[in-house]
Amino acid sequence: MKSFRGKTLSWTTTGGTVELILHREPCNEIGSATLTELEIFAAALDTLQKDAHSVIISSTRAEGFCAGADLRELYHRSRPLPPDERLREVRDFLERIHRVMNALDAAPFTTIAAVHGVVFGGGFELALVCDLIVADKMARFCFPELRLGLIPGFGGIPRLRRDLGNAVVRDLLLTGRSINAAKAQSLGLVSQVAGEGDALRVARATAAQVNKFDRATAVAAKKFLKPVPDDELRREIELFCELFSQPAVEAGLRKFVESTDALPYLP
Amino acid sequence: MSTLDQTTEEILNLAAAHFKVPREQLSPGDDFFKKLGINSLQALDLLTRLEQHFRIELPDYELQGVSDFRTLAERIQSRL
Numbered sequence: 001m002k003s004f005r006g007k008t009l010s011w012t013t014t015g016g017t018v019e020l021i022l023h024r025e026p027c028n029e030i031g032s033a034t035l036t037e038l039e040i041f042a043a044a045l046d047t048l049q050k051d052a053h054s055v056i057i058s059s060t061r062a063e064g065f066c067a068g069a070d071l072r073e074l075y076h077r078s079r080p081l082p083p084d085e086r087l088r089e090v091r092d093f094l095e096r097i098h099r100v101m102n103a104l105d106a107a108p109f110t111t112i113a114a115v116h117g118v119v120f121g122g123g124f125e126l127a128l129v130c131d132l133i134v135a136d137k138m139a140r141f142c143f144p145e146l147r148l149g150l151i152p153g154f155g156g157i158p159r160l161r162r163d164l165g166n167a168v169v170r171d172l173l174l175t176g177r178s179i180n181a182a183k184a185q186s187l188g189l190v191s192q193v194a195g196e197g198d199a200l201r202v203a204r205a206t207a208a209q210v211n212k213f214d215r216a217t218a219v220a221a222k223k224f225l226k227p228v229p230d231d232e233l234r235r236e237i238e239l240f241c242e243l244f245s246q247p248a249v250e251a252g253l254r255k256f257v258e259s260t261d262a263l264p265y266l267p
Numbered sequence: 268m269s270t271l272d273q274t275t276e277e278i279l280n281l282a283a284a285h286f287k288v289p290r291e292q293l294s295p296g297d298d299f300f301k302k303l304g305i306n307s308l309q310a311l312d313l314l315t316r317l318e319q320h321f322r323i324e325l326p327d328y329e330l331q332g333v334s335d336f337r338t339l340a341e342r343i344q345s346r347l
Contacts, residue, residue, distance in 0.1 A: 027308075063308055064308075117308075117312075118308065118311070137315075137319070138312060138315050138316075140311055140314075140315060175326065175328065176328075177326040177327055177328055178311065178327050179324075180315050180318055180319070180324075182318075182319070183324060
């Protein structure tokens with residue numbers, strides 16, 4: 001499928017680059033609808049690689065790239081269920097999102113996340129599966145999950161550990177604080193900081209550059225440089241499921257859902 | 268180094284310009300959420316602009332319970 005227009009995302013292929021655009025209101029929260037359409041994208045990668053060398057993921061939402069998991073959907077869907085079924089549903093969701101994230105992580109393209117505004121939780125995890133992150137100078141990165149009694153569940157910890165020193169990973173996870181694009185670049189997380197509103201243009205220029213190189217060589221180099229941390233990812237799913245059963249999580253989610261603020265878990 | 272008054276003034280000027288609120292309508296003791304009409308997302312945007320302007324890093328948890336410009340200025344001043 002060379003192009004697709006969905007409810008939460010769309011893609012097109014131009015000049016050897018697939019542009020995957022997230023556009024779900026309010027800020028691309030990843031719930032069942034987005035997951036289903038990401039699965040369609042992941043399944044299309046084999047076809048797309050015939051005409052493309054690179055993938056850019058970006059967002060049209062003014063608020064930012066992605067605010068993370070759809071916590072409201074998670075709360076409302078899981079609350080009426082008995083505990084065993086609730087956990088089964090969560091595990092099923094995690095297994096599916098991990099399959100998508102792993103497919104993107106290992107995709108035979110050079111992948112670029114062009115991010116702006118909020119890059120939180122699952123949104124941060126989506127950016128981390130990409131080979132390069134180009135950040136608008138106003139972007140902010142955060143793993144707020146501990147505020148809800150959880151850990152990142154979409155593969156964030158293993159991927160963050162793959163990219164950064166453990167002290168930095170501890171800082172981000174254990175404080176749950178957000179960092180700006182300049183800080184993220186100084187840590188080595190972001191490869192380029194773009195002017196406000198300019199991340200997509202910079203990502204396109206980067207894609208045009210990487211598209212010049214021999215595809216088989218680039219794919220082999222990427223596989224060598226960027227192994228997918230399978231064992232750690234499995235352990236993350238197990239730990240997330242263990243934590244999800246705790247009362248603190250329901251309390252955290254309820255508080256989130258009852259608030260009318262855009263990011264109720266901040267600061 | 269700037270004094271606290273200077274820092275407060277710079278914050279008020281920056282906030283007024285970015286959120287398009289007349290500067291004369293803002294005072295140090297004002298609740299910036301209400302006066303600027305912003306939510307937590309826009310507050311994060313303001314935080315980023317302040318970090319860039321003052322060339323500091325300010326963990327967002329230091330803003331726990333902070334809602335007026337003067338106290339925000341104190342937090343920033345402590346990092347200068």
